[in-house]
Amino acid sequence: MAGIYVDWGGHKLKLTWMEEVMPERELITSVHAFCFHEGQLLMVNLNDRGWDFPGGHIETGETVEACVCREVMEEAYVMGDCTLLGAIEVNHEENPLWNPSSPYPEVGYQVFYRMDITEFLPFDAAFESSERMLIRPEEAAHYHKGWQKGFDEIMETALRVRGLSIRKLQPQETPPYDLLLLADPSRELVNAYIAEGECYIAEEQNDSIGVFVMVPLTNGTVEIKNIAVREDKQGHGIGRKLLQEAIEIAKSNGYKSIEIGTGNSSIDQLALYQKCGFRISDIIKDFFVQYYDEVIMENGIQCKDMILLRMEI
Structure with a gap:
């Protein structure tokens, strides 16, 4: 997609969706998954921001795919097969409030996978989410309060890619x-x-x-x-x-x-x-x-x- 500009808490950022891209590990700020089961999309109700996709930060010594599998397990209690979709480039180069001492890179990436769910485990709500649900993919923007234009392109990619x-x-x-x-x-x-x-x-x-x-x-x-x-x-x-x-x-x-x-x-x-x-x-x-x-x-x-x-x- 062409880059779009967003305001995140007063910070002007440029976001660019890059299909099929796997960035260098040190530039990845978070990893997320669009999880599907029989044509429906899985959403989790996160304690701090409401309905969202499972995802989070990579832990020390963890691979990118291992991270997304762990985050999905912790937040949604499901397992499945992952396929790389690509990454959103998060660019602060035009952000006047950019702090060079930030723990995040000036140009970082959020990586996205498609997961085809193979197993549902009992939902214990022991980590960051209180509930899970399956919805029609076209309903995602209704539930996700932070939905942005770039997510439409990721969803299109996810629906195009079938699990292996x-x-x-x-x-x-x-x-x-x-x-x-x-x-x-x-x-x-x-x-x-x-x-x-x-x-x-x-x-x-x-x-x-x-x-x-x-x-x-x-x-x-x-x-x-x-x-x-x-x-x-x-x-x-x-x-x-x-x-x-x-x-x-x-x-x-x-x-x-x-x-x-x-x-x-x-x-x-x-x-x-x-x-x-x-x-x-x-x-x-x-x-x-x-x-x-x-x-x-x-x-x-x-x-x-x-x-x-x-x-x-």
């Missing part, structure tokens, strides 16, 4: 080659590492839109051999969601580190992997020249070298 389910490919199922070959054009190599590892499929309403394959290595390390998102679904935070799921699977299986590789020409993938916490660990020169029959071009660059990245977990 990620499951392991069953032995009797055919691998989703249409997805796997997006990341690796060699069917022979794809078949080889699927046989060695485990393939996971991301689905929306039983429609396969993403995939990743994990292969165990030695010394407590597992490698993501293939990760891909269907072309019409790219740019919606799904790749990040797949990576996060792969990391959680690796942790739950007792691995100590996780590796992933990509080509020197894969600029977007290199950026995403590093934003998710991976660091470049090695370069295998001429890997794609040696093992692939056809020349691979991407972003106007010939893909020659394998860039390996690693994360300690």
Whole structure:
């Protein structure tokens, strides 16, 4: 959206909704969730400001998604699957009352997720809220006393994004080659590492839109051999969601580190992997020249070298 100006307690701020953006962690001031169940929106009655969306501040050592899951649990007593929507940039550069000693950055971000609720727990009201309810999404502005124009765009994004389910490919199922070959054009190599590892499929309403394959290595390390998102679904935070799921699977299986590789020409993938916490660990020169029959071009660059990245977990 184009930036809008608001008055928060006498402070003139510029707010800009940025879809699919995940800011640097130190610039995030709060994390919030639009939670849905069977087409209805969940609202919580907060003790200090009335009906609102669950959300709050990141605690020390907490990831952004872990924060939103905790806040939703504390305020609404529900669990679910999260999908990144984007962030509101909160800009104080034109605020004459801006205090440089403020604990918040001059340009900060409020991150928003969609949560598709999978479980309702007994509502104990032990934290910051007194009640919860489900409403029609179009009723949100009626209940939320601080509703602003930017929330309309977030709601539009949330209604457009469906929750993901990620499951392991069953032995009797055919691998989703249409997805796997997006990341690796060699069917022979794809078949080889699927046989060695485990393939996971991301689905929306039983429609396969993403995939990743994990292969165990030695010394407590597992490698993501293939990760891909269907072309019409790219740019919606799904790749990040797949990576996060792969990391959680690796942790739950007792691995100590996780590796992933990509080509020197894969600029977007290199950026995403590093934003998710991976660091470049090695370069295998001429890997794609040696093992692939056809020349691979991407972003106007010939893909020659394998860039390996690693994360300690």
